[in-house]
Amino acid sequence: MRRLARLLVAALPLLPAAAGADEARVATGRALFVANCQECHGPTGEGGAGGDIRGMKQPEVARATRGFEQMPAFDLGEADLAAIVAYLAAN
Ligand code: HEC
Numbered sequence: 001m002r003r004l005a006r007l008l009v010a011a012l013p014l015l016p017a018a019a020g021a022d023e024a025r026v027a028t029g030r031a032l033f034v035a036n037c038q039e040c041h042g043p044t045g046e047g048g049a050g051g052d053i054r055g056m057k058q059p060e061v062a063r064a065t066r067g068f069e070q071m072p073a074f075d076l077g078e079a080d081l082a083a084i085v086a087y088l089a090a091n
Pocket of ligand 1: 033036037038039041049050051052053056061064065068069070071072074084
């Protein structure tokens with residue numbers, strides 16, 4: 001029991017670090033989105049010339065950013081896509 005308590009205490013500092021990583025990813029996604037996507041999908045992905053894409057998952061975002069209907073193609077790596085998906089999920 002005491003050993004378990006010590007393990008829990010040891011794990012505590014990891015929790016804020018994990019939250020920080022998520023926040024950093026969302027912040028990166030926001031920057032990418034504002035620079036590349038906002039003009040057609042609005043500042044949070046709520047829609048405009050392009051549709052409402054809030055909450056869209058990685059497969060749809062990856063497919064769309066290769067060029068979709070009137071949407072231009074973007075050269076985005078996996079990490080950039082994941083960041084944009086995290087931003088869309090946070091809105
Ligand atoms: C020049 C305008 C324009 C820009 C810039 C743009 N899009 Fe789009 N996007 C569109 C249009 C038009 C559609 C298709 C019509 C619709 O969804 O209403 C679309 C559709 C989508 C879809 C939905 C695909 C589906 O399966 O329905 C996603 C996801 C998407 N865009 C993501 C992005 C992301 C991420 C970016 C930035 C990297 C971006 N778009 C930039 C115009 C744009």
